[in-house]
Amino acid sequence: MDFKNRDIISINEFSKQELLYILKIAGLMEKKPNPNLLNDKILATLFYEPSTRTRLSFTSSMEQLGGKVIGFASPGVSSVKKGETLWDTMKMVDCYADVTAIRHPLEGSARLAAEASSKPVINAGDGANQHPTQTMLDLFTIQKVKGKLENLHIGLLGDLKYGRTVHSLTVALSHFNPTFYFIAPEALQMPKNYLDELREEGIPFSTEQDLLKVSKKLDVLYVTRIQKERFPDPVEYEKYKGVYKLDMGLLPHIKKELKIMHPLPRVDEIDTSIDETRHAVYFEQAANGIPVRKALLALVLGKIK
Amino acid sequence: MKKELTVSAIRNGTVIDHLPSNITFKVVEILDISGIESIISVATNLASKKMGKKGIIKIGNKSLTKDEVDKIALIAPDATVNIIKDYEVREKIKVAIPKIIMRIIKCSNPNCITNNEKAATKFSVLMKNPLKVKCSYCERIMEEEDIVIL
Ligand SMILES: Nc1ncnc2c1ncn2[C@@H]1O[C@H](COP(=O)(O)OP(=O)(O)OP(=O)(O)O)[C@@H](O)[C@H]1O
Ligand SMILES: [Mg+2]
Ligand SMILES: [Zn+2]
Numbered sequence: 001m002d003f004k005n006r007d008i009i010s011i012n013e014f015s016k017q018e019l020l021y022i023l024k025i026a027g028l029m030e031k032k033p034n035p036n037l038l039n040d041k042i043l044a045t046l047f048y049e050p051s052t053r054t055r056l057s058f059t060s061s062m063e064q065l066g067g068k069v070i071g072f073a074s075p076g077v078s079s080v081k082k083g084e085t086l087w088d089t090m091k092m093v094d095c096y097a098d099v100t101a102i103r104h105p106l107e108g109s110a111r112l113a114a115e116a117s118s119k120p121v122i123n124a125g126d127g128a129n130q131h132p133t134q135t136m137l138d139l140f141t142i143q144k145v146k147g148k149l150e151n152l153h154i155g156l157l158g159d160l161k162y163g164r165t166v167h168s169l170t171v172a173l174s175h176f177n178p179t180f181y182f183i184a185p186e187a188l189q190m191p192k193n194y195l196d197e198l199r200e201e202g203i204p205f206s207t208e209q210d211l212l213k214v215s216k217k218l219d220v221l222y223v224t225r226i227q228k229e230r231f232p233d234p235v236e237y238e239k240y241k242g243v244y245k246l247d248m249g250l251l252p253h254i255k256k257e258l259k260i261m262h263p264l265p266r267v268d269e270i271d272t273s274i275d276e277t278r279h280a281v282y283f284e285q286a287a288n289g290i291p292v293r294k295a296l297l298a299l300v301l302g303k304i305k
Numbered sequence: 306m307k308k309e310l311t312v313s314a315i316r317n318g319t320v321i322d323h324l325p326s327n328i329t330f331k332v333v334e335i336l337d338i339s340g341i342e343s344i345i346s347v348a349t350n351l352a353s354k355k356m357g358k359k360g361i362i363k364i365g366n367k368s369l370t371k372d373e374v375d376k377i378a379l380i381a382p383d384a385t386v387n388i389i390k391d392y393e394v395r396e397k398i399k400v401a402i403p404k405i406i407m408r409i410i411k412c413s414n415p416n417c418i419t420n421n422e423k424a425a426t427k428f429s430v431l432m433k434n435p436l437k438v439k440c441s442y443c444e445r446i447m448e449e450e451d452i453v454i455l
Contacts, residue, residue, distance in 0.1 A: 010444060012444070085423070086418070086422055087422065087423075087424070104418075105416075106416055106417065106418045106421055106422075106443075107414060107416050107417050107418065107443030107444070107445070108412075108417050108418035108419060108440065108441075108442025108443035108444070109418045109442075111418075111441065111442045112418050112419075112422065112424055112442060126418075126443075127416050127443070128416070129443055129444055130444070193446060
């Protein structure tokens with residue numbers, strides 16, 4: 001499989017085989033340090049919106065492979081402030097870097113950046129649209145902690161309406177014969193177009209409000225934050241915020257092998273008492289960003305075939 | 306036998322035929338032909354065997370661009386574009402919705418990069434009837450009623 005010069009913009013563009021291949025390379029990256037693999041290469045991190053964790057993860061991945069990193073962490077310090085278009089910025093960055101990771105508040109920005117650039121572009125989040133490296137590290141984590149991706153019962157909990165992470169993960173997991181449980185208050189349920197897609201593909205799913213109704217069936221529970229601002233009615237929010245706060249009281253209602261994931265940062269949806277249990281894998285999940293991003297950098301730069 | 310022409314004949318130009326009556330003026334609108342000096346005749350509610358009632362637009366000394374033909378396809382998928390040379394129909398183009406729609410429609414997502422930076426829009430057509438498209442940038446799916454022609 002040849003990923004040289006490929007842009008990583010949307011999870012929708014990756015076949016099952018391609019996803020599995022990326023995960024395989026990530027596995028190799030984890031086993032063996034390659035401190036000189038990207039020796040002569042430069043990564044530009046263009047962050048038009050602050051995201052410390054994602055930026056540090058890209059930076060660390062590049063540096064662990066011997067590469068260098070240039071860029072900016074917020075648009076205030078760049079020529080963006082002077083009104084330069086994204087297109088023009090990319091034309092300039094093309095001369096300075098071999099690969100770009102871009103985070104931008106507008107949807108579709110990463111695609112436009114990739115069109116402007118002759119070098120590979122990795123989308124590190126474009127508004128509410130896509131964040132494909134997050135989805136890939138989520139898959140990598142599930143594969144590691146469950147030993148497989150196929151035939152799993154996956155619960156997705158929290159803000160399923162606006163959460164791009166859960167949308168992308170649903171699309172990606174659909175390759176692997178899953179059963180989905182979408183657990184959210186009515187107002188924040190999975191958008192209809194995603195459910196229609198699942199129906200069309202014949203993938204079983206149910207929508208629930210009550211976690212305890214389905215918790216015993218789950219192999220993986222993916223938790224996301226519910227933001228107060230999302231609720232039209234504050235009373236509604238008060239009603240639900242407690243329901244989706246996971247604590248030790250949940251343990252009698254889940255399988256021994258259930259793994260709990262979260263894209264982080266969390267606020268209070270997972271009590272810290274859960275952290276020490278066998279179920280918590282969210283810190284490991286965050287750490288998995290490194291091998292996955294290393295794999296992607298090496299692949300798009302053509303250093304691994 | 307020469308058929309009688311409802312509106313005046315043109316020597317060279319374009320005849321857009323088989324328009325649903327109720328969208329004839331919408332086609333005039335999207336074509337942006339108000340500045341043209343040559344003859345333009347617009348007829349609507351004409352009797353038609355195929356369609357019951359139809360509209361027709363005749364524009365002297367103008368040929369349509371690919372974008373213009375595609376725009377017509379979006380709102381009148383059964384239209385025919387006739388190219389007239391020396392009073393004769395020289396070519397007949399059946400309009401068709403392309404697989405990829407470039408430039409001619411606007412993304413309905415205000416947060417899409419194409420609405421914030423000068424960039425040509427691009428949509429892949431998911432379904433032709435009713436029309437359903439997906440923005441190649443922000444990935445928003447638009448149904449027929451959300452589609453705005455530029
Ligand atoms: N010189 C002309 N000036 C103006 N209109 C013309 C001219 N020649 C043809 N037309 C019009 O162009 C359209 C197409 O002409 P054509 O002779 O191909 O008719 P047709 O056989 O009915 O075609 P169709 O099968 O597409 O309905 C008709 O509406 C006709 O009136
Ligand atoms: Mg006819
Ligand atoms: Zn768009």
